[in-house]
Amino acid sequence: xxxTLAEKIWDDHIVRSAAGEPDLLYIDLQLIHEVTSAQAxxxxxxxxxxxxxxxxxxxxxxxxxxxxxxxxxxxDPVSKLQIDTLRNNAKEFGIRIHSLGDAxxxxxxxxxxxxxxxxPGMTIVCGDSHTSTHGAFGAIAFGIGTSxxxxxxxxxxxxxxxxxxxxxxxxxxxxxxxxSKDIILAIIAQIGTGGGQGYIIEYxxxxxxxxxxxxxxTVCNMSIEAGARAGLIAPDQKTFDYxxxxxxxxxxxxxxxxxxxxxxxxSDAKFDLEITLxxxxxxxxVTWGTNPGQGLPLNGSVPNPADIKDAExxxxxxxxxxxxxxTAGTPLKKIAIDTVFLGSCTNGRIEDLRAAASVLEGKKIAxxxxxxxxxxxxxxxQQAMKEGLDKVFLDAGxxxxxxxxxxxxxxxxxxxxxxxxxxxxxxRNFEGRQGKGGRTHLVSPLVAAATAIRGTxxxxxxx
Amino acid sequence: MEKFISHTGTGVPxxxxxxxxxxxxxxxxxxxxxxxxxEDGLFAAWRNDPEFVLNQSQYxxxxxxxxxxxxxxxxxxxxxxxxxxxxxxxxxxxxxxxxIFRGNSLKGGLLTVILPQESVEALWVAIxxxxxxxxxxDLDSRTVSYGSTxxxxxxxxxxxxxxxxxxxxxxxxxxQTDAIDSFEAKRPDYKPKTLPIRI
Numbered sequence: 001x002x003x004t005l006a007e008k009i010w011d012d013h014i015v016r017s018a019a020g021e022p023d024l025l026y027i028d029l030q031l032i033h034e035v036t037s038a039q040a041x042x043x044x045x046x047x048x049x050x051x052x053x054x055x056x057x058x059x060x061x062x063x064x065x066x067x068x069x070x071x072x073x074x075x076d077p078v079s080k081l082q083i084d085t086l087r088n089n090a091k092e093f094g095i096r097i098h099s100l101g102d103a104x105x106x107x108x109x110x111x112x113x114x115x116x117x118x119x120p121g122m123t124i125v126c127g128d129s130h131t132s133t134h135g136a137f138g139a140i141a142f143g144i145g146t147s148x149x150x151x152x153x154x155x156x157x158x159x160x161x162x163x164x165x166x167x168x169x170x171x172x173x174x175x176x177x178x179x180s181k182d183i184i185l186a187i188i189a190q191i192g193t194g195g196g197q198g199y200i201i202e203y204x205x206x207x208x209x210x211x212x213x214x215x216x217x218t219v220c221n222m223s224i225e226a227g228a229r230a231g232l233i234a235p236d237q238k239t240f241d242y243x244x245x246x247x248x249x250x251x252x253x254x255x256x257x258x259x260x261x262x263x264x265x266x267s268d269a270k271f272d273l274e275i276t277l278x279x280x281x282x283x284x285x286v287t288w289g290t291n292p293g294q295g296l297p298l299n300g301s302v303p304n305p306a307d308i309k310d311a312e313x314x315x316x317x318x319x320x321x322x323x324x325x326x327t328a329g330t331p332l333k334k335i336a337i338d339t340v341f342l343g344s345c346t347n348g349r350i351e352d353l354r355a356a357a358s359v360l361e362g363k364k365i366a367x368x369x370x371x372x373x374x375x376x377x378x379x380x381x382q383q384a385m386k387e388g389l390d391k392v393f394l395d396a397g398x399x400x401x402x403x404x405x406x407x408x409x410x411x412x413x414x415x416x417x418x419x420x421x422x423x424x425x426x427x428r429n430f431e432g433r434q435g436k437g438g439r440t441h442l443v444s445p446l447v448a449a450a451t452a453i454r455g456t457x458x459x460x461x462x463x
Numbered sequence: 464m465e466k467f468i469s470h471t472g473t474g475v476p477x478x479x480x481x482x483x484x485x486x487x488x489x490x491x492x493x494x495x496x497x498x499x500x501x502e503d504g505l506f507a508a509w510r511n512d513p514e515f516v517l518n519q520s521q522y523x524x525x526x527x528x529x530x531x532x533x534x535x536x537x538x539x540x541x542x543x544x545x546x547x548x549x550x551x552x553x554x555x556x557x558x559x560x561x562x563i564f565r566g567n568s569l570k571g572g573l574l575t576v577i578l579p580q581e582s583v584e585a586l587w588v589a590i591x592x593x594x595x596x597x598x599x600x601d602l603d604s605r606t607v608s609y610g611s612t613x614x615x616x617x618x619x620x621x622x623x624x625x626x627x628x629x630x631x632x633x634x635x636x637x638x639q640t641d642a643i644d645s646f647e648a649k650r651p652d653y654k655p656k657t658l659p660i661r662i
Contacts (some may be wrong), residue, residue, distance in 0.1 A: 016639050021621050024639060026646050028654055036540065038496035049633070052643075055658040078494040085496045096657050117655045129563055131537040145541035155636045157643055161619075193481060194533045194559055227536065228561050247661040256653035291481045291536070296575040310641045312480050312532065319479070345586060409538075417494035428537060430485040432508045461475070 002266025004165045006200040009140045009263070013123045015157055022159040028122040030152045032059035034086040036127030040150035041089040051093040052156045057116065059090050061099040062107045067374050067401035069122040070100045079412070093153075106377020106403040108414045109133040109345040113217065114379050116246025119237035120260040127336040130345045130427065135232035136216035137239055138263045140200065142229040164198050164272040164430045167265070169205040172345040173281035176462055177367070179355070180215035181347060181425070181444035183207065184222040185285035187277060189261065189295040197202050199273065202265060203233050207279035213242040214351040221346045222427050225292040239270055271351025279333040286332055287429045287442040289320035294429075296332065298447065298459055304328035323431055324368070324439050325419070332457050335441070340371040340398075340452040341434070341447055344408040347425035348376025352445040355382050357392040359449035359460050362396050366455030371398035371448075372414060374406040398452065410435040423451040464572045465512040466629035469601040472526030474590040474609075475516055482530055482554035484564060488546040490538075501546035528555045529586050535564025535575075544571045553597035554600045556607065558583050569622050570632060574600060576607060582614045602627055 016024040038058070044051070062081040074080040083100075090097035096155070098104040104111060109130055112118040120138035125131060127149045134141035134250070141214060144158070152158055170183055188195075201223050208216065215231050223231030240257055243249050250256035265271075283297035296303070305317040305328065321328065326335070342348075342356050353375065365371050372391045375381035381403055384390055389398045407414040408426035416422055418436025425448050429440040441457060450458040485562065492504025510516045516522055528547065534557040535543060543566045547555065558580040568575040578586070589596050589609055598609045602623055607614050623631070636643075 016642045020619075024636065026650075028641070029657070035493050039498050039541075042496075042498075043633075047633070055656045058657040063490075076494075082494050082496055096660060103475040111534070115655060119655055122654070127539060129537065143539035143541055143563055145544070145563065145570065147541060149565065151633050151636065154633050155640075155643060157636055157639075158630065159636065190552050193536050194561070197559065197562055224537075224563075227533075227561060235478070248655045248657075250653040250655070251651050255651075259653070282599065282620075291483070309552045394607075409485075409490045428483075430486065430537060432489055433485050436489070436491075436508055 001270060002268040003216055003249050004269040004271060005138060005202055005263055006140055006165060006267040007269070009121055009123065010162060011279070012121065015241045022161045024157050025123060025160045026157055027125050027152050028056060029124045030057045030115060031124070031126035031131070032057060032148070033108050033111055033128065034082045035063045035064050036146050037089065037149055038082065038085045039146050040153060041093065041456040043150040044153060045329050049096065049154045051153045054094040056156060057153070059086060059093050059095050060108050060111050061086060061104055063405045063409065065100055065404045067404050067406050067414060070402045087439060105377055106379065107345045107348060107405055110223065110349060110376035110380065113137070114246065116248040118244050119243060119256070120186060120239060120263050125158065130201045130221050132218050132229065132231050133345055134219040135220040135223065135230055136213060138232055138260065140230055140232065143224060151274045161275055163200045164203045166196065166199040166228070166273045166275070168201055169274065169276045170203065170207040170279050171174060171205040171276060172207055173210070173343040174207055174279050174282060176283050177446060178220040178284060179446060180211050182282055183279070184219045184286040185292070185295045185442060186282055187286065188222065188226045188292050190277070191226055191265035191275065193225065193291050196226040199228045201226070201228045201231040203231060204415055208233055209236065212351060213238055214349045217349070218346055221290065225427055227397040235260050265324045284447050285446060286322065286447065288326060288332060289317065290323055290429055292427065292429060292442060294320055295442070298332055298457060301334065302326045302328050302330045302426065320321045333462065336368065336421070336455060337451050337457060338369050338420045339416060340369060340448050341407045341422055341424040341426060342371065342448050343374030343376065343406055344426040345373050345376060347445050348374060348385050349379065350380050352425065353380065353389050356445040356449040359446060360396040361392050363453050367453040368455045369452065371452045372401060372407060374397050375400045375403045377403045396436045407434050409433060423448050423457060464629045466526050467572055467574055467597060467602055467626045469599065469603060470526065470574070471597055471599040472531050472553060472593060473524060474527045474586065474598045475522045475525035475591045477516055477528060477530040478587060481533045481536060482529035484535055484540050484543040485537055487543040488537070488540065492647060493542050497583050499543050499549055501542050502549040505546040505550045510570040526551055526553045527598045527600060529583060529590065530555060530557045532557060532559040532580060534560050536561040539563045541567045541571065544568050548573050556583060556586065569626065572626065574602065575628065576600060576616050578607060578614055578616055585612070
């Protein structure tokens with residue numbers, strides 16, 4: 001019987017397999033950031049252990065870093081200590097680091113692909129659940145906890161139980177104004193936040209193949225929001241072209257590519273679960289609740305919990321509406337927004353900025369809201385400025401910031417105030433995620449830009 | 464890691480589903496560089512509410528958290544496990560856990576027990592009726608028992624053995640260094656390296 005794409009990669013990385021034990025998996029690359037690594041390095045020091053492969057490890061500063069005045073000392077002493085700790089650990093253990101102000105600093109999942117160190121057929125881990133982003137290149141990439149970060153630093157391996165395999169086929173053609181973000185939000189609404197638990201998801205079908213590499217990254221990025229640690233897409237010519245010319249592209253590209261071309265699910269491979277989505281029918285999607293599965297097409301209305309049969313889901317919807325300050329039956333397009341956030345590892349890449357700028361060009365954002373534009377990396381920021389996108393955003397009345405995770409998780413000063421409502425291109429609408437008491441609606445960059453202009457949740461078609 | 468064989472304590476009924484790790488500990492509390500002191504951040508937003516279960520005096524000394532389905536979704540932050548442990552929890556019971564949170568908990572010695580939702584409901588009722596109900600979570604027999612009720616749970620033999628012996632995962636893997644060496648010797652040259660830096 002044939003193998004799935006994920007099974008091929010998994011089997012290629014088994015260092016040791018024994019009955020009744022997890023497979024010992026070799027890890028090709030570990031990405032590090034300031035929030036989930038300090039305790040791992042401490043553990044190494046306590047045990048007198050070294051980093052086995054500094055040359056398969058890379059660090060960047062992103063989660064708690066400010067997006068203004070980045071060259072001044074960090075004002076918050078606790079954040080500063082965390083950053084200083086990462087810098088000291090990188091120095092002590094000989095790990096490459098891209099610090100604030102460095103040309104390659106940025107959100108860890110934007111930095112890997114732009115350096116060309118994210119490649120097909122790899123195993124990639126990071127102490128961050130959105131590591132699934134790298135699956136867009138046909139890699140098994142997943143988030144891990146700090147104990148596992150330490151394990152990989154010490155051994156370059158991870159004991160892992162083989163996941164089940166799910167295929168999500170997205171067939172057809174997206175309508176104008178419908179994007180990769182809408183695909184993944186629709187998938188999560190369909191299978192739920194736990195639907196992918198225990199699985200690796202392979203995204204397939206014509207609508208997935210039609211996506212750019214950056215669009216594919218957006219889809220894979222939010223696999224974790226459906227409960228799957230990893231999501232991936234078979235590499236193709238687009239993947240190879242994207243990597244070619246990047247700093248860490250293979251020197252012997254032809255040999256690498258001939259291996260990459262073997263990375264697809266065999267026609268007789270068996271998935272434990274297959275789901276199909278009709279791309280033609282998709283609309284711009286938006287979340288109304290406090291988990292990413294609580295989403296609807298933008299043309300819909302806030303649901304009435306009384307209509308939900310499942311008691312658990314009904315209770316969750318009631319709580320969500322109360323937290324979000326929404327009334328059942330309100331058209332989603334009537335919801336007024338206070339802050340628009342464009343950025344994050346989900347939608348902070350150059351294509352996302354271009355998409356939003358194409359809507360905002362020559363227009364002004366509503367006087368009732370603020371808009372933050374936070375590029376995913378310093379390179380994205382530089383590229384955007386080269387194209388004049390910064391001017392488009394500034395002329396429209398938006399703020400143009402430095403790179404980082406920023407308001408996606410509200411760990412730095414970029415936060416929502418209590419009761420403030422955002423339309424955000426990030427990945428999580430959890431209670432308080434973007435600031436205590438803040439209310440989040442997840443949207444695509446196109447919807448974010450249109451919303452900024454109209455002041456209420458909107459798509460470019462409404463302009 | 465401390466050995467986990469059996470724990471007996473009172474329960475805390477958390478009747479909510481989709482308790483994500485941002486609720487367990489919000490990002491602003493993640494800035495510490497130690498593994499301790501995270502109890503202040505545990506359920507930080509909800510603890511402002513005097514009605515919240517952890518603020519009710521009858522549940523103050525609970526050590527077994529009994530939560531709704533999809534517990535621990537979202538961020539991979541192991542701080543969520545540390546916050547629960549720092550606060551005093553030894554075990555969490557739910558019908559469904561998110562994968563990363565469950566992995567983190569079992570690495571760190573916080574026992575996450577999966578029970579059918581109807582058993583979770585029954586346990587909630589029992590705790591709410593009598594908050595002093597002693598709940599025994601026993602890894603040896605793989606059962607949760609209280610009063611006259613005993614429910615079996617599943618946990619793979621390998622993880623159970625590691626927890627009961629309190630074994631250090633890294634130490635176990637380092638015994639396989641020869642296998643790692645020989646795997647590495649066969650890795651293709653085209654696999655990327657982060658060093659030396661290429662521009």
